[in-house]
Each structure stands twice: as structure tokens, then as C-alpha cells.
Amino acid sequence: MFQELLSSEEAGCDPIPSRLLWATNRFRMETENRRTRRYGKHGRQHWVFLHVLVVLLKILLLIFRLYRRGLRNARRIQVESIDLCLENLPPAFDGYTILHISDPHFDSMPGLARQAAELLDGRDVDACVLTGDYRRHSHGLHRRAMEDLEHLLNHISARDGVFGVLGNHDDCHMVLSLESLGIRMLINEHATLERDGQRIRFVGVDDVHYYFTDQAVDVLERTDDGTFRILLVHSPELFVEAAELGINLYLCGHTHGGQVCLPGGVPIICHLDKGRRFARGVWRHKQMTGVTNRGLGASGLAVRYNCPGHMLLLRLRRDPGE
Numbered sequence: 001m002f003q004e005l006l007s008s009e010e011a012g013c014d015p016i017p018s019r020l021l022w023a024t025n026r027f028r029m030e031t032e033n034r035r036t037r038r039y040g041k042h043g044r045q046h047w048v049f050l051h052v053l054v055v056l057l058k059i060l061l062l063i064f065r066l067y068r069r070g071l072r073n074a075r076r077i078q079v080e081s082i083d084l085c086l087e088n089l090p091p092a093f094d095g096y097t098i099l100h101i102s103d104p105h106f107d108s109m110p111g112l113a114r115q116a117a118e119l120l121d122g123r124d125v126d127a128c129v130l131t132g133d134y135r136r137h138s139h140g141l142h143r144r145a146m147e148d149l150e151h152l153l154n155h156i157s158a159r160d161g162v163f164g165v166l167g168n169h170d171d172c173h174m175v176l177s178l179e180s181l182g183i184r185m186l187i188n189e190h191a192t193l194e195r196d197g198q199r200i201r202f203v204g205v206d207d208v209h210y211y212f213t214d215q216a217v218d219v220l221e222r223t224d225d226g227t228f229r230i231l232l233v234h235s236p237e238l239f240v241e242a243a244e245l246g247i248n249l250y251l252c253g254h255t256h257g258g259q260v261c262l263p264g265g266v267p268i269i270c271h272l273d274k275g276r277r278f279a280r281g282v283w284r285h286k287q288m289t290g291v292t293n294r295g296l297g298a299s300g301l302a303v304r305y306n307c308p309g310h311m312l313l314l315r316l317r318r319d320p321g322e
């Protein structure tokens, strides 16, 4: 298939759109279950182990009468405001606001979209970014999650639009549904915004936790022209390449901040192959600032402990030393 596609370009035909190449490859990885994890694959035992872990956790929580509390905790979502002091931010974007929503897993928690919409109503932001995992499972139908997302988006006013990427629970078919909601999906693609002749750029890559390909790194290289860049990616696991290739701000989620944490918010499991220290909150790697969103919803068991779900209201501030 790939040979045929590439040979048509070599023969002088119109180049094959990179979206088509991406979709072909992604679909093959999904259907053949060839998820390319950045730091090695997990075998079948890993998934069996995870399933057993979830069942055991539920039994333990029921025995110790903590299960209902966990369900209630997961419903206690917040809007959290964070000011980010950033080097090289163009002055025209000082004060720029970004609403960052990640991991809603809408169909895990019916009514979550309505609750989140009530929290957001009346807030104006400059941009809204979505960093993946819109539905509960990594397979099957996504219609209900899309209806919930549409409801939430109707309560968000983002002057420069809504930008999104896919997570490891999202399949390639969902891109069309997401774009039909008005979201500008960035699949190893970028979007540049301009104010007073100054520019910032959103760069989005496909999920790197299950579906890492060279295209994720290619787009980082291709967009490296000195413009202030904000990377949208589902998980923090691309931090090495992103910092090396000059990304200024890295926005991600995936970890749910641990979801089930020890007192003090110490995560037990983060589902990261690398970068566990970036499992939640604001972090720094070399010149790059990163933010790992704790997520809006919950997966596995819809419970949370010592780790409330949230949406982030980020305000970009220019480094006063500049």
C-alpha cells in the first residue's frame, strides 16, 4: 500500500497528502494492534495485569468502604488558574489565555460535560486546547463522547478557536467527528497565530504513548524557525525530543495526575514509559516549560483520591527579565 502511494509521487503526480499517509498508517496500527510505544511495547500480559489490577482495586475499595467516596471525588472537578512565566514570549501575546482540557473520558462519567459546562459558562479565553482521550475505551463507538464534547464546546468562548490532538484512547476515525465540532485538529500539523505582526505557533502531534511514529519528530523539526511554539501532545513522553528541538511550552495530559494518589497527591501508577517526574503540574526540562493536566474525567474505575480532576486556565506571561 505504502509503496504504491509513494511511487505515485515519484512518478510526478500530485503529492499524497500527509494526512492520508498518517491515517493509513494509524489505521493499520489500530487494526493490527501494532501500537508503537516510544520506549518499547507491552505484551498481552501487561493488559491482563492491568485488568486484574482494576478488579482488585475495586474489591479493596468496596471492602474498606472507600469506593463511593472515590466516585464522589471524581465528580469534584475544578477550574484551576496558572500563570506561566515564559522566556521569548512575543510581547503581543503577554497575557494570552489558554483553556486546557484533557482526558475527559466523557462516557465514563455521565453528566460530566454538563457539570464542566456550568463551571466554564461566561469565561472568555483566547484559545482552547484539547489534549486527547475523549472517550472511555480505546475501541468501539465514540458517538456519546462526541455529543458530550459538543455540549461542553457550546459553553466555551475562544477567540482564536479550539485546537486538538488525539489521545491513546482515540482512533483515527474520530478526527472527522472532532473537526465537525469546529475543532482544528493538529495531527503532526501546526497553526500559526499573529498579533501586531508577532507570531506564536501551536504544534500538534499524534499520540506518542501508543502510536509514536517519526512524523511526530518531523513536525517538530519542520516548524523550528524561531517562532514561539506551544506543543500539544497527549502524554509527556516526547519531552526529550521537544526540548532538543526548541519547543517553548509543552501541554499534555494522559496521566490523570495518578488519579489514585497517596495523601499529598503522590501518584502510584502514571501509565508513563518515561518521564514519571512529569506526571502532573508545571515542570521544566532544559529551556522548555511543561504542563501536565490532571485530566477532567477518569478511566478504569471512575474514582479519584487525593487528585481532583480539573480544567486549566493558563495565562502566558512574558519573563520580566527580558
Ligand SMILES: [Fe+2]
Binding pocket: 133, 167, 168, 169, 234, 254, 255
Ligand atoms: Fe491516555
